[in-house]
Amino acid sequence: MNPPQGLASFPGIQNLLAATISLGHGISPSVASLTIAPQQNFSGETGTLQLGFAETLLEFPDCRVDYSSFQRNSSGDLCRLSVVDRRWQWRYGQISGTYNVWRDNFSLQSGDDDGADTERTPQQLATLCLEAMNETGFDVSDMPNESRPSVEWDYDLPAEALATLCDELGCRVVLQLDNRVAIRRVSEGAALDTTGALEWGALVNPPERPQAIAVIGGPNRYQVDFKLEAVGLDHVQSQGGETIVPLNELSYAPTSGWSSADLPYFHQIDAKYKNLAQRSVFRYYRIQMPVEIPGYDGPSGSQVSRREQILPIEDEQVDVATENGQTANLPAAVFGVWYRDVDDVTNSSESLAPAPPPGEGDSPAESIYHGPRSLDLARGLVIFEEPVYQNTHSSASGGSGYEVVLGPAELVLRATCRVRDPETLALARHTRTRTLAGASSAPTRYLRHEEIVLTHRPSYSSSYSSVDVASNVDEVDAKADAFLDAAEQEYETRTPETVRYAGLSPIDLDGAIERISYHVGPEGAFTVASRHDEPPRVAVPHKSRRRIERLADFEDVKARTTPRNLARASKVSPQAKLRPRA
């Protein structure tokens, strides 16, 4: 009886002498290297690569010739070429959709209001991708399904979207021998059977663990009731420019003060300063320093003393409201004690008190200023289009008389800021740290996730004497933990092993078995399977491959995001800002 012969075939190849295919994780096609008898004409393009030995036949349908791989002999005849498995088709297609939209209050937009139901589990998202890749019979059941990762696909490549999703969840895309796609968890899978193996090699490769891993969120957001001080523009004599100084320190401030200013003209002011006064007096209000930032814990506790630590501020609050089915941050608000200039001589309120948050209180706060104004976020300024002041006469609060005596309004800007360290100017961010068992003394590895943002929302007492702070730390930590879980898998102790079998052993890739190579040739056939290991001499490791894939995707995105396209996109994007990912 003759020993069994290795057989290989591919459409258009007249005499295939030997074939080797190395299968790996991911969305990039695996490559088969074919050695053929010199052949002049070759018209094959796509087809099924078959490898057979004894009773075993492995089929790889829809393989495609990699024309860049042709090698010719000295006669010019074709003698070697490569074909790629059917994953070459995954370079095409598109997927669009926005799922798991996290509102500004960190609740999920899941159809509980007028908005669209955006909630999708990871397995549902993976299914969407795979369907967009024209895959059938796939298996996504291994995917962790608890988190709700936020995605915004806009004519994105479905395979890349799937790979990114898998990266975030500690999973791998696997093309199985039955030609079906499966999503497997990293490091989890079958053991290699060493029975009858030709060779078996194992080594201990302890992971290079840092002492801890940590998720770093985006800069913390603090909602603050910023007290404002009246300021004005003044000339900088030495520079010929303008500067901002408190009202009573203005070089042109009337000796009797501003109480009888003839608003809005300021004709009492020297003509050369009149324009500055008209533009700024009782119109410019600046964040007063120092300021208490509820929830911030810096070197001086919650107190921040320099403006550069909090500027630029944001033009919205952490508080949210629902409008047109969308829950979004409220715009910044200004309120306080100011003269309303209607009906009587009273101010908007008798004393400074926090405006009630939306939905609280019996009626809309009279103290909120609804007149036209703008925010100079970079300088922490509120600039009113009309003079805003308060009546300091006793009649404003029920005293005798009936007149208006001008004074700076007592105003508060309710807005959001980020806080920088007073010495390093580093932004305060939330850190979720997990110490690794058996860790080395290597520093902590930080995983940056800008989309995870810790927010603080204070509730002040009526006289601003005390404050309670609510935060979303529980939600933020839960999201960070999902990333830490995925990252921690990388530091599990593994024993990389490689087993060489005679013949063709139909072994499926999974989360642990990362690579399988089949070789068929005149000398016979053998199978090499690697577990927790990807031999670099054989193939590009999965991590490196993902870098290449992401880079390719980035180049594609870059090409699509020319300034003109970006401008166009910004007009139509339903997601005007980053949303947190799970």
Add this chain to the structure above:
Amino acid sequence: MSTPSTPIQALAKIPFKNFHTQSVPPFGVIELVGSEVEDGVTFLKGTRPSTTLRTEYAINGPSRVAAGDKGVCYRQGDLAAAYDTSSPAVGQGWGPRGDQWTLSKGYPAIVTVHGLRNAANKILHGALAPLSRVMGLAASETAPLSSAQPGTQTFALRVWNGTDFIAATPTTTFTGYNVSTEAIAANTLTSFVNVNGLWVAVVSGQSIHELVKTTTTHGAGGIATTNIWTGAPGSEAVTSPLKTLNATNRTSVAIPSGKFCLATKIHGNWYIEPWQC
């Protein structure tokens, strides 16, 4: 009376300078006596209403404006204004009164009352409009138009007390112009309108007949002054204040003193004919 709601800040704020020795109180009425330019800015010159009636007034803003200082005032629109006494009622006309900063009831109406804003501090709410019409009375006859020149006379301002047009206190005067072809008899209550800054008498429906009584013998062909009588038939009385006219006796008889006569105006001249001779 409800307090109306009006956006005061929507009104045009006119810069003015206080030329009076006192400060202008909040929402006080200001008499405008001209303007001056300072640093390229034109300021209205404002002072306390005087005893000489003018044609332009304004209301101060909510802040007190010291003597010689600059402020803003309103010339037109719905606003708050200070008043003196009594209780403003909707629809009443209130206006400037000599020697005070507050509006007074029945005085030349520049504000039509909409309601009370603050009774304790005597602040009303009303519509400010330019002064366009006043009532006056002259102690002497005002000559008719002569060629194109109107007759003029000093009139004493009359104000409405709810029943009668009475003399303003303090006495306030203005120059009235008569552009009719008829003279305005002395002590005739006359309406005036503001034309080109002049108070022009509105003379209409003048009678061409008057009941008069001679006070002296009126010789045939002579001219004499007679007293005009008025009142219900049978209880006529001499006009009060007294109104007179100069009439010609074109008859051939002398009319004794104390006789009732019919005075008739013909071609602008009064002629009398005796009833009792």
